[in-house]
Amino acid sequence: MADGNSMAEIKNIERVLVSFWGPNNSDVSDEKLCLSIENMAGMKDIQLTPDQIRLIFRNVRKELNLQIDNGGTLIQNEETQWHPWLSEMKEKDTPTPHIDAYFQYLLFDQNAQYVQLDHETDNILDLLSDPREASSPISRKGLLLGDVQSGKTRTYMALMNKAVDYGYKLLLVLTSDNENLRQQTQERIDTDCSGVNGGQEDVGVGKYLAKGKHLQCLTNMDEDFVTPSKQAFNNMPRPNWAGAPILAVMKKNSSVLRKFIEWLDTDTFTRDIPVLIIDDESDYASVNSNKIGADPTTINSLLRKLCSISTRTSYVAVTATPFANIFIDDEESEDLFPEDFIYILPTPAAYIGVLKTFGNRNEEDASEHDSPEGLPSDSPVRLLNQDELEDWLPLVHKKGYSFTPHHVHTELHTTQDDVDDMLDAQVRHAINCFLIACVLRPDSSKERQSMLIHMSRFRDVQQQIADLVYLYIESLNNALRFHANTTHTIDPRIQSLHESFDQEYAQYASMHGMTWAEVLQGLERLMRANRVVVRLENSTSAEWNQLHGAKEEEGSNECTIYVGGNQLSRGMTLRGLICSVFYRRVSAADTLLQMGRWFGYRSGYEELQRVWMLPQTIADFKYSGSIVEDIKTTARDIQKRHGTPKQFGISIRKNPNTGVRITNAAKMRHAEEGMSFDFDLENNIIESVRLDTSFARSNSNDEALQVLLNAILSNDSVAQSTDPKGTTVAFEGVPASAIVKFLNQYRAGYGDTYFGKTLLHYRDTKPVELDTTMAEQFATTQEQEHPDMTWNVAFMNGKLNAINAPFHWTTIQRAYKEDPDSKTYQVSGNKLRLGSKSDVVKVAQAITGKPITREIRNERDFYDTKLFGDHPTLMLYRVALINAATNESADMANAEGLLAAKIVVPSDTPGSPRGRGKATVYLNTVAARQKYEQLQEEDSEDED
Numbered sequence: 011m012a013d014g015n016s017m018a019e020i021k022n023i024e025r026v027l028v029s030f031w032g033p034n035n036s037d038v039s040d041e042k043l044c045l046s047i048e049n050m051a052g053m054k055d056i057q058l059t060p061d062q063i064r065l066i067f068r069n070v071r072k073e074l075n076l077q078i079d080n081g082g083t084l085i086q087n088e089e090t091q092w093h094p095w096l097s098e099m100k101e102k103d104t105p106t107p108h109i110d111a112y113f114q115y116l117l118f119d120q121n122a123q124y125v126q127l128d129h130e131t132d133n134i135l136d137l138l139s140d141p142r143e144a145s146s147p148i149s150r151k152g153l154l155l156g157d158v159q160s161g162k163t164r165t166y167m168a169l170m171n172k173a174v175d176y177g178y179k180l181l182l183v184l185t186s187d188n189e190n191l192r193q194q195t196q197e198r199i200d201t202d203c204s205g206v207n208g209g210q211e212d213v214g215v216g217k218y219l220a221k222g223k224h225l226q227c228l229t230n231m232d233e234d235f236v237t238p239s240k241q242a243f244n245n246m247p248r249p250n251w252a253g254a255p256i257l258a259v260m261k262k263n264s265s266v267l268r269k270f271i272e273w274l275d276t277d278t279f280t281r282d283i284p285v286l287i288i289d290d291e292s293d294y295a296s297v298n299s300n301k302i303g304a305d306p307t308t309i310n311s312l313l314r315k316l317c318s319i320s321t322r323t324s325y326v327a328v329t330a331t332p333f334a335n336i337f338i339d340d341e342e343s344e345d346l347f348p349e350d351f352i353y354i355l356p357t358p359a360a361y362i363g364v365l366k367t368f369g370n371r372n373e374e375d376a377s378e379h380d381s382p383e384g385l386p387s388d389s390p391v392r393l394l395n396q397d398e399l400e401d402w403l404p405l406v407h408k409k410g411y412s413f414t415p416h417h418v419h420t421e422l423h424t425t426q427d428d429v430d431d432m433l434d435a436q437v438r439h440a441i442n443c444f445l446i447a448c449v450l451r452p453d454s455s456k457e458r459q460s461m462l463i464h465m466s467r468f469r470d471v472q473q474q475i476a477d478l479v480y481l482y483i484e485s486l487n488n489a490l491r492f493h494a495n496t497t498h499t500i501d502p503r504i505q506s507l508h509e510s511f512d513q514e515y516a517q518y519a520s521m522h523g524m525t526w527a528e529v530l531q532g533l534e535r536l537m538r539a540n541r542v543v544v545r546l547e548n549s550t551s552a553e554w555n556q557l558h559g560a561k562e563e564e565g566s567n568e569c570t571i572y573v574g575g576n577q578l579s580r581g582m583t584l585r586g587l588i589c590s591v592f593y594r595r596v597s598a599a600d601t602l603l604q605m606g607r608w609f610g611y612r613s614g615y616e617e618l619q620r621v622w623m624l625p626q627t628i629a630d631f632k633y634s635g636s637i638v639e640d641i642k643t644t645a646r647d648i649q650k651r652h653g654t655p656k657q658f659g660i661s662i663r664k665n666p667n668t669g670v671r672i673t674n675a676a677k678m679r680h681a682e683e684g685m686s687f688d689f690d691l692e693n694n695i696i697e698s699v700r701l702d703t704s705f706a707r708s709n710s711n712d713e714a715l716q717v718l719l720n721a722i723l724s725n726d727s728v729a730q731s732t733d734p735k736g737t738t739v740a741f742e743g744v745p746a747s748a749i750v751k752f753l754n755q756y757r758a759g760y761g762d763t764y765f766g767k768t769l770l771h772y773r774d775t776k777p778v779e780l781d782t783t784m785a786e787q788f789a790t791t792q793e794q795e796h797p798d799m800t801w802n803v804a805f806m807n808g809k810l811n812a813i814n815a816p817f818h819w820t821t822i823q824r825a826y827k828e829d830p831d832s833k834t835y836q837v838s839g840n841k842l843r844l845g846s847k848s849d850v851v852k853v854a855q856a857i858t859g860k861p862i863t864r865e866i867r868n869e870r871d872f873y874d875t876k877l878f879g880d881h882p883t884l885m886l887y888r889v890a891l892i893n894a895a896t897n898e899s900a901d902m903a904n905a906e907g908l909l910a911a912k913i914v915v916p917s918d919t920p921g922s923p924r925g926r927g928k929a930t931v932y933l934n935t936v937a938a939r940q941k942y943e944q945l946q947e948e949d950s951e952d953e954d
Contacts, residue, residue: 020062023050025121027070043067091148092350096136099176108171108225111218112202116164119214124168130355131168137351138324141177141284143251147321153292153348153655155642156355157363158330158603159583159610163195165355166288166328167202170257171215174203174225179283180249182316183259185290188549188577189234195290196231196259204257208232228258235260235270248279267312274319285323287316291604292327292346313346331600332641352655354645362616363609364635367391368628368840371636372695373868375846378809378823382839382893383628390608390619391628394436394593402434403475405595405624409468413478432482437463437591440622441482441571442510444589445542447618448569449532450515450524451588459586460570462607465593467575469548476546476573480558483544483571487537494534507533518617541567547574547582579605588615592623595831602627602634626829629840640694691764691788692927693870696913697844698758698765700834701889705903707757714755715886715909721748722803723816730817733855739817740804740856742881746793749801749884753786756911759834765911768931780931785913788929792882795928802883804853806845806912813888813906821907826891826900835891835900837910844887845912847872853883853914878916880926885912 027046047066051058058066109128116122139150156162170181183199185192200207201214205223208230216224228243229235235258249256260266317325327348357363369386385391396405404411432438444461448454463479466472486503493501511519511526519529536542543565546554551574555562564570572578584607596602608621623631648654702708722728722741729742758765764784769777792799805815808822827839837844847869851862854877862877888907891900902908915927 019054019056020066021121023047023054023056024066024069025117026050027066028123029117031070043070091146092139092150094136095140095142095145096132096176099142104176106172106175107219107223108174108203108215109168111205111215111223112168112171114218115202115215126358127165127168131165131172134165134169134326134353135172135176137353138173138286138326139284139322141173141322147282149317149321150324150350151317151346151348152324152326152351152353153332154326154328154353154355155332156328156330157357157361157609158606160330160355160357160361160363162328162330162355163198163290163583164202166290166326167198169326170203170286170288173284173286174255177284178286179251179253179255180285180320181255181257181288182286183257183288183290184262184313185259187261187263189261190547190577191582192234192259192261193231194583196229199227199257199259200231225255225257228256229260234263234266235273236266237269243273248274248276249283249285250278250280251283262309264308264312267309267316271312271315271319279319281319282321285320287323287325289313289325289327292329310346317346331603331638348655350655352645354642360611360613361609362612362619364603364606364631365639367609367621368632368635370639371632371842372639374841374843375848376824376838376841376843377846378825379894380825380838380841381895382825382827383625384632384839384841385628390621392620392622394591394622394624396624399434399436399593403465403471403593405593407466407468407471409470411466411468411471413474432478432485436622437479438482438506439510439513440589440591440620441479442507443514443620444571445486445533445536445569446507446511446515446529447588447615447620448536448541449529450519450522451615451618456567457586458564458566458568458570459588460572460584462578462584462587462590462592463571463573464575464578464605465591467594469550469575472548472573472575473546473551473554476544476554476558479571479573480544483542487542490534490537494530504530514620515618536569541565541569542571543568544571544573547572547578549577579607582607588618588620590621592621592627595624595626596630602630603638606631625827625840626831629827629836629842632840633842687931689784689787689929689931690927691784691913691929692915692917693873694915694927695870696764696785696915697837698762698910698912699837699842699844700759700762700766700829700832701837701908701910702757702759703828703833703835703901708903708908711756711909712904714752717755718748718752718803719815721745721751731856731859733852734859734861737807737818738804738852738856739819740802740853742800742802742857744801744803746789746799746801749803750786750789750793753783753789756909757783758910760832761834764913782931784929784931785911787931788913788915788927789882791928791930800881802853802857802878802881804856804883804885806849806852806885806887810890811906819888821888821890823890823892823894825893828900835908837889837891844889844910845885849885849912850914853885854878857883873914873917875916875918878914880916882916883914885914886910887912
C-alpha cells in the first residue's frame with residue numbers, strides 16, 4: 011500500500027478491533043467503528059491511507075455482522091443423578107489458567123476469536139460429570155455434532171483445557187487407527203493443551219502458562235502408548251485426586267488400548283476420579299460392527315471397558331456424520347449410544363460447507379431453465395469428464411490395476427507429447443490451477459498451501475498416480491526454469507499453464523492487479539524455491555516420500571500435492587487446501603461427507619478454491635448434505651419439545667432419507683413374527699427424482715396411471731376442482747385403495763428414496779432392495795390405520811404439449827442427468843427436484859377454491875391441514891427430460907413424457923412433525939431370515 015504498511019499490520023488492527031467489540035455484534039454504529047479504527051491506528055503509531063481505512067472498516071464490519079446460531083442440546087433428564095454444576099464453581103472464582111492461556115494463544119498467535127468458543131464449551135462442559143470429589147460419581151455419554159472441517163478439534167481442545175481447570179484428572183483423545191492422523195492430533199494437543207512437545211520445549215499455550223502448569227502427556231509425536239511407554243510409566247503414580255492431570259492421545263488400536271487399560275487398571279488408580287474421553291471421528295471403529303451373535307468388536311469392547319474404569323467418566327463422541335452413532339442399539343446399556351446428551355455445534359457464517367458448495371436441495375425449486383449441474387453461481391466445483399478419464403483410469407477398477415507402460419517413465423520429460431502421456435489432461439489442468447493459485451494467494455510466499463488428488467482407494471494405484479504427478483511436476487519445473495522466457499517458440503507446457511490461467515483465474519488476477527507475465531514470474535520463483543512437494547499418503551507411503559524428497563516434517567510455506575485415498579478422507583487436515591481432484595463413487599452419505607476435505611475456512615483465498623468431481627458426485631454430496639440438515643432440524647425441533655437423545659435417535663431412524671437400517675441383525679435371524687420398521691414422512695419433500703431409464707418400467711407405470719384414472723373418473727363420490735386460474739386440476743375424495751393400488755405398481759429408479767425400491771442397510775455392506783417403496787408403505791399404513799381417509803390427486807401442468815386425458819393436463823420440462831451405473835435419469839440434474847413451491851400453492855388453491863397470498867419461502871410451510879385438510883395429496887407430472895441449453899433430450903418410451911409423482915403429507919403444525927406421516931415397512935418371518943442370510947454373505951474389499 012501507499013505508505014508501506016504491511017498486510018500483517020492491517021490484519022492486526024482488524025483482529026484487535028473484532029476482539030474489542032466482540033464477534034456477532036451488529037449494533038456497533040459506523041461512526042463508532044470508524045472512530046475506533048482511527049484511535050487504534052494512533053495507538054500503534056500507524057498512518058493509514060483512506061483506502062486502508064475503508065478496507066479495515068469493510069472487513070471488521072463483516073466479522074461483527076456474522077450471525078452464529080446457538081448450539082442445540084438434547085438432554086436425558088429422566089432417571090439421572092446429573093445436575094448442572096459449572097455455575098457453582100464459577101461463583102467460587104475457580105482459577106482457570108489453562109483456558110486463559112489457550113484463549114491468549116488463539117488471539118495472539120492464531121489471530122482467532124474465542125468468545126463464541128467460550129460460550130459453546132461452557133455449555134458442553136456443564137453436561138459432563140461433576141468433577142468435584144464431594145459430588146456423587148456418575149458417568150455420562152454424549153455426542154458432539156459439528157460440520158466437516160468446521161472446527162470441532164478446536165472445540166474439544168478448549169473443552170479439555172476447561173476440564174483441567176475445573177478438576178478433571180485424566181483426559182484421553184482417541185483417533186482413528188492411522189498413526190499419521192494420531193500424530194496430527196498429538197501435535198494439536200501439544201500446542202493447544204499440554205504446552206510442551208516431546209522435547210519438553212514450550213509450544214503454543216506453553217508460553218502463556220506459568221511455571222509448573224504444563225500438563226504431562228503420556229504420548230508424543232514419536233510414540234503412541236505402546237510397550238516402551240507402558241514400561242517407562244510403570245513406576246509413575248496413576249491418576250488420583252491429589253495428582254496433576256494427565257493426557258494421552260491414542261489410536262483406536264486394540265494393542266494400544268489394551269496396554270493402556272492394563273497400565274491404568276492397578277490398585278493405585280483412584281476409581282472415582284473425573285475422566286474425560288474424547289472419541290474423535292467416533293463413527294469410525296468405535297461402533298460395534300461384529301457379525302450377528304458374536305461378541306462386540308475388539309475396539310468397541312475396549313472402549314466400553316475404558317468408559318467404565320472410573321465411576322466418574324464422561325465419554326464424548328465427536329463426529330460430523332452421526333449416522334453410525336445414532337443407529338447404535340440403545341437397548342444395550344453398556345454400548346456407546348449417546349444416551350445423556352447430544353450437542354449440535356452451530357455453523358459459523360464464514361464456514362464453507364455442503365450448502366455453500368453444492369446448494370440446499372431442501373430449499374431449491376425445479377425449473378425448466380435449470381442447468382443439469384444445479385450448482386450455486388459462486389460454487390468452486392468444476393466437472394470432470396468421466397468418458398475421458400475412463401480411458402486413463404476407470405472409475406471402478408481393481409487393486410491390481412496398472413497404467414499402460416507408456417504412461418510411466420523414470421526419466422524427465424521435455425516434450426509436450428511426453429507430458430500428455432503422463433496424466434489425464436483434466437488432472438494436469440487441476441495441477442496447473444493449483445500452482446497458479448499458489449502464486450495468486452495473498453502473502454503466498456509465507457503460506458502453507460495444498461492440493462488433494464483422491465482417485466483410488468487402492469495403495470498400489472495411488473502410488474502409480476503419485477509417480478505420474480511427480481514426473482509432471484518435474485517436467486513443469488524444467489519448463490519454468492529454462493523455457494519460460496523463450497521468445498521464439500512458446501513451450502507447450504508454458505502454454506498449458508497460460509490456458510489454465512485464462513480459464514480459471516484471469517478475472518481474479520485482473521481484479522487484484524496481476525498480469526499473466528507476473529504470474530509466470532511467480533511460478534518460476536515457486537519452482538526455483540523448491541516449494542512444490544508431492545506426498546503420497548497411505549499406510550505404506552513412508553519409503554516413497556523419502557525417495558521423492560518429501561521430508562518427514564512439512565515446510566512452513568510448502569506447496570504440497572497430496573495423493574491418496576481413504577486415509578486422506580477422515581480426520582486429516584490439509585492446511586491451506588486450495589484445489590482438489592475427487593474421482594470416486596461413494597454411496598454412503600456419512601463416508602462421502604467425510605471425504606470433503608475442501609470444506610472449512612478459506613479466509614482470504616476462498617475465490618481461488620477449486621474442486622473437480624464427477625456430475626454424479628455433485629448430486630450425491632447435495633443429497634447427503636440435505637440429510638444432515640434434516641437431522642439438525644429434527645434435533646432442534648425435539649429440543650424445543652424438551653426431548654431426549656433416545657427420542658432423537660428414534661426420530662432419525664424414522665427419517666425415510668436414512669433408509670431401512672438394521673441396528674441388530676440378530677433380530678432378523680430370530681424373528682418369529684416378522685419385523686417392522688416405522689418411518690415418518692411428515693414434513694418431507696416427497697418426490698420421484700430418480701426415474702428408471704427402461705421402457706418396460708415406463709410402460710408399467712403408465713398402466714398403473716390408467717388404472718388410477720379409471721378409478722377416479724368412474725367414482726361419483728370424487729369431486730373435481732381447479733385453481734382460480736383454471737390451470738391445475740385436482741380430484742378430492744379419491745379412495746385410499748385406489749392410491750395403494752397405483753403405488754403398488756408405480757416405481758421410480760434405483761436409489762429413489764420414496765418411489766424407488768426401499769433399500770435395506772446393514773453396517774457397511776451393500777444395501778439390499780426390498781420389493782416395496784416408502785410411498786407404497788405410507789399409503790398402505792394410512793389405509794390400515796385410517797380406513798375412511800381419502801386422498802386428493804392433482805395433475806400438474808407445464809408449458810409443453812397437451813396430454814391425452816379427459817381434462818387439462820400438459821407436459822412439464824425438466825433438466826436431467828443420466829446415471830449409467832444405476833440406469834436412472836436424475837430429474838433437474840443434480841438438484842434432484844421435481845416440483846416447486848408454486849406447484850404446492852396451485853394445488854392448495856384448487857382444493858380450497860381461494861387464492862393464497864402469504865409469502866412463499868419454503869414449500870413445507872404450505873403442508874398445512876388448513877389448506878389440505880387431513881387428506882394426503884398425490885401430485886402427478888408428465889416430464890419431458892430436456893436440457894434447455896443444449897436441447898438434448900432423454901430417450902423416453904412415452905412421447906408425452908415420463909410419469910413422475912409427488913406426495914404432500916399435511917401437518918397441523920408445518921415444520922414440526924406430529925405423526926401424520928407414519929409408514930411401516932414390514933418383513934414377514936421368511937423374508938426377514940432370507941434378508942439376514944443375504945446380508946451375512948456381503949463382503950467388503952480391503953482399502954486404504
